[in-house]
Amino acid sequence: MTTIADKLQAVQGRIGAACRAAGRDPAGVRLLAVSKTFGPDAVRAALTAGQEAFGENYIQEAVGKIVALQGLPIEWHCIGPIQSNKTRLVAEHFDWVHSIDRLKIAQRLDAQRPDGRAPLQVCIQVNTDGGPTKAGIAPQEVAALAAEIRRLPRLRLRGLMTIPEPAPDFAAACALHARARALFDALNADGLGLDTLSMGMSGDLDAAIQAGSTMVRVGTAIFGQR
Numbered sequence: 404m405t406t407i408a409d410k411l412q413a414v415q416g417r418i419g420a421a422c423r424a425a426g427r428d429p430a431g432v433r434l435l436a437v438s439k440t441f442g443p444d445a446v447r448a449a450l451t452a453g454q455e456a457f458g459e460n461y462i463q464e465a466v467g468k469i470v471a472l473q474g475l476p477i478e479w480h481c482i483g484p485i486q487s488n489k490t491r492l493v494a495e496h497f498d499w500v501h502s503i504d505r506l507k508i509a510q511r512l513d514a515q516r517p518d519g520r521a522p523l524q525v526c527i528q529v530n531t532d533g534g535p536t537k538a539g540i541a542p543q544e545v546a547a548l549a550a551e552i553r554r555l556p557r558l559r560l561r562g563l564m565t566i567p568e569p570a571p572d573f574a575a576a577c578a579l580h581a582r583a584r585a586l587f588d589a590l591n592a593d594g595l596g597l598d599t600l601s602m603g604m605s606g607d608l609d610a611a612i613q614a615g616s617t618m619v620r621v622g623t624a625i626f627g628q629r
């Protein structure tokens with residue numbers, strides 16, 4: 404049987420190979436282990452194997468795990484959709500949020516971030532495919548939302564997150580990821596100082612790294628099928 408530690412190592416190997424192919428330093432790509440639907444034991448196994456950052460989609464499920472694993476050196480990232488009535492749980496329990504897609508959610512997270520905790524590290528989720536039903540905001544709306552978020556004292560804007568449509572091949576996947584990269588570069592040219600481009604999952608992390616991802620979010624390839 405392949406263990407979580409084995410699969411983590413294989414994913415690190417893929418990240419390393421993708422970085423070599425792209426002429427990039429592997430230190431410039433962080434691995435976020437997406438542990439949604441898997442229990443605290445799976446998280447503990449990955450932590451023991453050296454993984455420190457974990458991503459969760461479902462707030463209620465995540466909070467159960469976060470509480471169960473309290474005291475361990477884990478950085479928790481919220482990567483799923485956030486309803487207004489869940490912002491308090493997110494503000495109180497997570498270190499990062501990748502899925503900010505409207506000002507109201509950012510304002511609530513800012514107001515509800517507890518005193519004495521580090522600022523919540525946030526990314527704006529952008530819909531680079533133009534699909535109207537998809538999560539994330541349109542690329543042309545990102546600069547305005549970024550400017551508003553930068554005024555919120557308990558949030559720190561780190562970058563962008565995107566989930567491109569599945570692509571038929573490597574070149575097409577790179578082209579989709581390159582749209583997010585172009586937006587990221589344009590915002591930085593305007594002085595935003597962003598350092599995080601969260602893109603790439605089990606199926607497309609190689610293309611995402613080729614296009615400039617700085618954080619890949621990997622679930623299935625580490626923990627198995629959900």
Ligand SMILES: *Cc1c(COP(=O)(O)O)cnc(C)c1O
Nearest residue numbers: 437460482604605620621622623
């Ligand atoms: C589930 C999920 C992932 C991980 O996807 P895998 O294909 O299992 O690697 C990454 N990002 C988001 C936003 C997800 O919901």
